[in-house]
Amino acid sequence: MFKKKRNLLALGVLLLVTVATITASLWLVQSPTYIDSHQRLLGPSAKHWFGTDHFGRDIFSRVIVAARVSLFIGVVVAVISTIVGTVIGLLSGYYKKADFIVMRIIDGMLAFPALLLALALVAALGGNITNIIIALTFAFFPVVSRVVRSAVLQIRNIQYIEAAKTTGVSDPVILFQYILPNVLSPIIVQGTFIFAKAILAEAALSFLGVGVNPTTPTWGNMLQEAQVYITIAPWFSIFPGVAIVLTVLALNVLGDGLRDAFDPHAPAKRKKRTSMVSNGEQKIA
Amino acid sequence: MSNRLLEIRDLKMYFPIEEGMFKKTTNYVKAVNGLSLTVNKGETLAIVGESGCGKSTLARTIIGLQKPTSGEILFEGKNILEFNHQEMHQLRRDIQMVFQDPFTSLNPRMKVGDIIAAPLKAYKTTKNVKHRVLELMELVGLKPEYYNRLPHEFSGGQRQRIGIARAIALEPKLIICDEPVSALDVSIQAQVINLFKDLQKELNLTYLFISHDLSVVKHIADKVAVMYLGKIMEMSENETFFQEACHPYSNALLSAIPLPDPEKEKTRERIVLKGDLPSPANPPAGCVFHTRCPFAQDSCRENTPPLEKRGEEHFVSCYFPVEHKPAEKARSVVN
Numbered sequence A: 001m002f003k004k005k006r007n008l009l010a011l012g013v014l015l016l017v018t019v020a021t022i023t024a025s026l027w028l029v030q031s032p033t034y035i036d037s038h039q040r041l042l043g044p045s046a047k048h049w050f051g052t053d054h055f056g057r058d059i060f061s062r063v064i065v066a067a068r069v070s071l072f073i074g075v076v077v078a079v080i081s082t083i084v085g086t087v088i089g090l091l092s093g094y095y096k097k098a099d100f101i102v103m104r105i106i107d108g109m110l111a112f113p114a115l116l117l118a119l120a121l122v123a124a125l126g127g128n129i130t131n132i133i134i135a136l137t138f139a140f141f142p143v144v145s146r147v148v149r150s151a152v153l154q155i156r157n158i159q160y161i162e163a164a165k166t167t168g169v170s171d172p173v174i175l176f177q178y179i180l181p182n183v184l185s186p187i188i189v190q191g192t193f194i195f196a197k198a199i200l201a202e203a204a205l206s207f208l209g210v211g212v213n214p215t216t217p218t219w220g221n222m223l224q225e226a227q228v229y230i231t232i233a234p235w236f237s238i239f240p241g242v243a244i245v246l247t248v249l250a251l252n253v254l255g256d257g258l259r260d261a262f263d264p265h266a267p268a269k270r271k272k273r274t275s276m277v278s279n280g281e282q283k284i285a
Numbered sequence B: 001m002s003n004r005l006l007e008i009r010d011l012k013m014y015f016p017i018e019e020g021m022f023k024k025t026t027n028y029v030k031a032v033n034g035l036s037l038t039v040n041k042g043e044t045l046a047i048v049g050e051s052g053c054g055k056s057t058l059a060r061t062i063i064g065l066q067k068p069t070s071g072e073i074l075f076e077g078k079n080i081l082e083f084n085h086q087e088m089h090q091l092r093r094d095i096q097m098v099f100q101d102p103f104t105s106l107n108p109r110m111k112v113g114d115i116i117a118a119p120l121k122a123y124k125t126t127k128n129v130k131h132r133v134l135e136l137m138e139l140v141g142l143k144p145e146y147y148n149r150l151p152h153e154f155s156g157g158q159r160q161r162i163g164i165a166r167a168i169a170l171e172p173k174l175i176i177c178d179e180p181v182s183a184l185d186v187s188i189q190a191q192v193i194n195l196f197k198d199l200q201k202e203l204n205l206t207y208l209f210i211s212h213d214l215s216v217v218k219h220i221a222d223k224v225a226v227m228y229l230g231k232i233m234e235m236s237e238n239e240t241f242f243q244e245a246c247h248p249y250s251n252a253l254l255s256a257i258p259l260p261d262p263e264k265e266k267t268r269e270r271i272v273l274k275g276d277l278p279s280p281a282n283p284p285a286g287c288v289f290h291t292r293c294p295f296a297q298d299s300c301r302e303n304t305p306p307l308e309k310r311g312e313e314h315f316v317s318c319y320f321p322v323e324h325k326p327a328e329k330a331r332s333v334v335n
Helices: A005-022 A059-094 A096-110 A113-123 A131-156 A161-167 A171-207 A218-228 A234-262 A268-272 A277-283 B055-062 B087-095 B111-125 B129-139 B143-148 B156-168 B186-203 B215-219 B238-244 B248-255 B262-267 B298-303 B326-333
Strands: B004-019 B025-038 B046-049 B070-075 B095-098 B174-178 B208-213 B223-228 B230-235 B308-311 B315-316
Touching: A005 A059, A005 A234, A059 A131, A059 A171, A059 A218, A059 B004, A096 A131, A113 A131, A113 A171, A131 A171, A131 B055, A161 A171, A161 A234, A161 B095, A171 A218, A171 A234, A218 A234, A218 B238, A277 B186, B004 B055, B004 B208, B025 B055, B025 B208, B025 B230, B025 B248, B046 B055, B046 B215, B055 B174, B070 B111, B111 B129, B111 B143, B111 B156, B129 B143, B156 B186, B186 B208, B186 B215, B208 B215, B215 B238, B223 B238, B223 B248, B230 B238
Parallel strands: B046 B208, B046 B223, B095 B174, B174 B208
Antiparallel strands: B004 B025, B004 B070, B223 B230, B230 B315, B308 B315
């Protein structure tokens, strides 16, 4: 899948952001919390690449450091909701009796828009990183469990599952050694998309003022602070916005790439078939 | 008789047809409808019949993938339908299955060695699993270097060998073969069938061999049972069946075997049955075959003929069995 420039570029962007934010303390010239009241709301320059904010802090430093919180929340939410969703999906797809009850509960959770559900949970629990992770996990795992369940339903009736049963293989082994490896591809793809959605959702929550404590720089917090100054200091909101867009876009492209790589009918593998199909399809390809 | 390995008594397997919002059961598909048969140790019982007559359902019921509606399945004299979970688990060691489709019956993400090792690990029969797996692979004619390969690297015949190795791994007493060769090329079919025969001799196996191909059946079976709409129509020893089959349905099946000799093939008489297999949801009253039987009479439409003994190991369920020995056509198949 990395033969495609698009996928390679997406991976590059993500790696760059990740490495930059992890090593930030080693190379950032100006601390993201350093306040300089003489340098307020300056435009981009050689000294302040992305300009400065209303406290005279360097926006470039803040954007880089903010990525840490955003990516951390994204990764943790993606991993936890994928694992929870996968386990629930596997069990309800495999055991018919559990399926009905579990899926009605999941339906109920899916009835709320993810962001509204998260908003309500954070409002109830209070805004800190742990609570945001909990809230976003609750918002996203139902989708994963649905996707996994439908994949399991397809696999469950294939003969090798019955063959395993008749050779005395136990249910847990069937679930985790026979079914899970065969439904892994949609899980990974979903995980990537949830990563992107979680970053976006965290930014949205912070922007709405129910997210991470405003003293911690996150992309959402920065946008929230910047909205007052959008007419006089547009760079203040543009750069965190661009950071969000680039990261989420890269993740989505990567997710698409993964899906194509896993899907046997995807155009990526059409090369093998071109000799067999008509010219018309080759042109499309 | 202590020689009996498997005995099935009046087995019924009905699948409910559910309709409407509340899944009200409106009718049943009577896939297996009052079937009785016995399989003796060391022999091969072939079950033949057209598509949809309940052969595979029978296999799945014996192996415990489905709970039958009623009836008894006696394995070594014990009714396996009354077994609890633990006993069922132990029973699975003794009854194994070879599946029809070698492409879907192997987990595409597992290596050949792991597929064959799965039953060994499930029952922890041996400490040296790899050694045993290689032994089994040799037994079914797979090279040891295939151990780490994935199923998609193999042809249908080789995949079926993997499936057979898995089935014999636990040294079962009974192997149910659900059309094990019908998905293979004819040339490969012969190899796989010979493998089945060799293994039977070596490991003293008993086969319940489901097939719709009478040429295959003639080659491998000791006894033949003809199934139609979930019931046994006729059951006899192999030779008797191919020479003296007397149920009209058996004769129709036999007449459909093409002959290798083109001259004889030209003169081959075919008994072509009219119509299709009736719906198993609504089987005909009386003899289930009467709708298509050329000899059906009023009594056939009203009463169900019992499976009656006609000769040594020869049972027929028909009021008007074909009395004459089937003519040259059937015999020439045998010779």
